[in-house]
Amino acid sequence: MKAVIVRQPGGVEQLSIGEYPKPQPHSDELLVRVHATALNRADIMQREGRYPPPQGASPLLGLEMAGVVEAVGPNCSGWKVGDRVCALLPGGGYAEYVTVPAKMAIPMPTTLSFSEAAAIPEVFLTAYQALFWIGKLRGGEKVLIHAGASGVGTAGIQMANMVGATPMITAGSAAKLDYCLKLGAKVAINYKDGEFAGHILNETHQKGVDLIIDPIGAAYWEQNITCMAIDGRLVLLATMGGASVDEVSLRKILIKRLRIQGSTLRAREQAYKVALTQEFVARVLPALEEGRIKPVIDTVMSWEDVAEAHYRMENNENIGKIVLRLIEEGDEPLNEMPAMPSPAEFSFDMGEEAAEDEDQFAVLSQSSLPGDGEEADISGEDDEDDFEEPDPEELEG
Numbered sequence: 001m002k003a004v005i006v007r008q009p010g011g012v013e014q015l016s017i018g019e020y021p022k023p024q025p026h027s028d029e030l031l032v033r034v035h036a037t038a039l040n041r042a043d044i045m046q047r048e049g050r051y052p053p054p055q056g057a058s059p060l061l062g063l064e065m066a067g068v069v070e071a072v073g074p075n076c077s078g079w080k081v082g083d084r085v086c087a088l089l090p091g092g093g094y095a096e097y098v099t100v101p102a103k104m105a106i107p108m109p110t111t112l113s114f115s116e117a118a119a120i121p122e123v124f125l126t127a128y129q130a131l132f133w134i135g136k137l138r139g140g141e142k143v144l145i146h147a148g149a150s151g152v153g154t155a156g157i158q159m160a161n162m163v164g165a166t167p168m169i170t171a172g173s174a175a176k177l178d179y180c181l182k183l184g185a186k187v188a189i190n191y192k193d194g195e196f197a198g199h200i201l202n203e204t205h206q207k208g209v210d211l212i213i214d215p216i217g218a219a220y221w222e223q224n225i226t227c228m229a230i231d232g233r234l235v236l237l238a239t240m241g242g243a244s245v246d247e248v249s250l251r252k253i254l255i256k257r258l259r260i261q262g263s264t265l266r267a268r269e270q271a272y273k274v275a276l277t278q279e280f281v282a283r284v285l286p287a288l289e290e291g292r293i294k295p296v297i298d299t300v301m302s303w304e305d306v307a308e309a310h311y312r313m314e315n316n317e318n319i320g321k322i323v324l325r326l327i328e329e330g331d332e333p334l335n336e337m338p339a340m341p342s343p344a345e346f347s348f349d350m351g352e353e354a355a356e357d358e359d360q361f362a363v364l365s366q367s368s369l370p371g372d373g374e375e376a377d378i379s380g381e382d383d384e385d386d387f388e389e390p391d392p393e394e395l396e397g
Contacts, residue, residue: 003060003095004306009049012307012314020060023092025099030079031071032100035329036118037062037093037303039313039322040151041238042266046091047310053091054267062093063266066108066117076102084108088121088273090266094303096326103274106281109289114329119295119321120288123151124159125273126265128280130213130235131159134261139164141210144200144227146220148185149176149319152237154296156213157184162287168209170196172316179319183296197223208232218242225252236262296320 003020025031043061045051053059066086072079079085079102086108087100108117130152131137137160145156148169160167161184168187169180177188187203189196200209208229214220219241224234253260265273287293298318301309302325309322 001096004062004303006047006061009047012047012310014047015307015310017304017306020095022097023058023099025071025073027073027075028102029073029099030069030076030085030102030105032065032067032085032087032098032105033070033327034065034067034093034096034098035114035327036067036300036323036325037065038118038122038151038324039309040064040122041240041313043094044310044314057090057266058092058095058098060092060095062091062095062098063089064118064121065089065093065098066114066120067098069105070097073102078102079105084114084117086117086121088125088265088277094306094324101270101274104270104277106277106285109285111289111291112295114327115300115323115325116295116297118323119151119297122265123321124155124284124295125276125280126237127152127156127159127213128284129265129276130237130263131156131211133276134263135211135213135233135235137163137165137211142166142168142204142229143211143213144168144170144209145185145213146170146191146216148180148188150215151296151321152213152215153180154183154320155293158293159284160184162284162293168200168203176319179296195223197227200227204229211235213237216241218245221245221248225249225256225258228256228258231257232259234258234260236260237264298322300325 001020001022002017005016005018005020007014007016023031040063042051042063046053046061064087066084069079069081069083069085072081084107085100085105087105089098089100092098106121108114131143135143137143143156143160143165145153145160145167146169147153148157149171153169157167157169157180167185168189169185170189170191171177171180172190172192174190177190181188187199189199208227210229210232212224212228212232212234214224214234214236215238217236217239228234252258284293296319298320299309299312300323306324309324312318313322
């Protein structure tokens with residue numbers, strides 16, 4: 001079969017399409033013909049030689065895909081040849097074929113194209129895990145999602161709204177702030193305009209946020225602690241802004257009774273990922289099927305343009321997911337804004353009923369935002385900053 005090969009660790013010039021052995025499914029696995037896959041920050045790190053795949057995983061790039069089942073292992077139930085599926089992978093998505101444990105396969109929503117479905121597994125499962133399994137987000141709470149315009153960020157905004165929580169985000173351009181607000185964020189802060197913690201405290205009447213989802217790390221540490229509420233939780237997904245903090249005030253953590261937890265998803269045991277996937281299918285997949293929430297697609301490219309796709313992500317040019325298409329399809333994603341459900345109309349039980357937040361929030365760090373008929377400011381100022389906020393998919397959760 002054909003696959004994207006990394007000739008040697010390095011830049012995008014090391015990527016090419018070549019021959020690679022076709023995987024053979026085990027008795028509990030499906031063999032899937034890949035129609036589309038999507039980029040994640042971990043792909044770039046692995047290409048550079050900074051993030052080796054877990055033991056036993058495919059050495060090929062690619063943490064998610066959508067495609068058609070071509071063979072079913074004898075111990076698989078509920079699947080047949082021809083079924084459309086998408087799935088989270090430990091690697092191997094940048095290839096014509098991939099094997100998937102049957103219990104981790106996700107039925108592809110009939111309302112979505114392969115390109116859209118390929119953009120679901122990694123970011124939605126990462127965001128779901130961070131918000132609900134680790135972050136214990138409840139209705140009525142406030143959550144700050146850094147890198148809000150990334151794949152994980154756009155998924156998190158939508159799912160936070162599903163349970164009646166109030167999502168707030170940081171991002172680095174007017175276009176990204178505008179998109180996140182239209183997607184359902186109640187507060188959008190340009191981190192390049194100064195400290196975000198003061199804005200958050202002002203908008204929460206000095207109470208702070210209940211949960212922070214952070215892929216940045218050291219660069220945001222002090223501000224995160226400052227703007228967390230009493231009994232607040234911080235879920236650290238990656239360290240794109242640094243991994244070492246020179247000084248840590250344990251007193252602040254103690255007084256506020258803060259909980260801080262790091263998480264990666266790729267190296268988790270399969271049983272954990274199976275349970276996560278199956279809960280996601282039961283609770284969130286219906287909303288994707290009905291268009292209540294939707295994967296946000298930045299760009300769909302032929303996989304022959306994989307180097308260009310990596311370059312786009314490296315430069316943080318994307319809002320949402322960059323998808324690689326292996327097989328042409330007629331139903332290209334329209335990337336229409338999903339119809340946001342109100343908590344009263346759409347919620348799932350996370351242990352207590354979702355409660356609507358009555359606070360009203362203003363747009364931050366912008367005197368005005370472009371309306372539907374105006375063009376967003378997408379000047380090149382972002383490129384001049386020493387620290388660019390990346391997509392939080394470095395270690396996917």
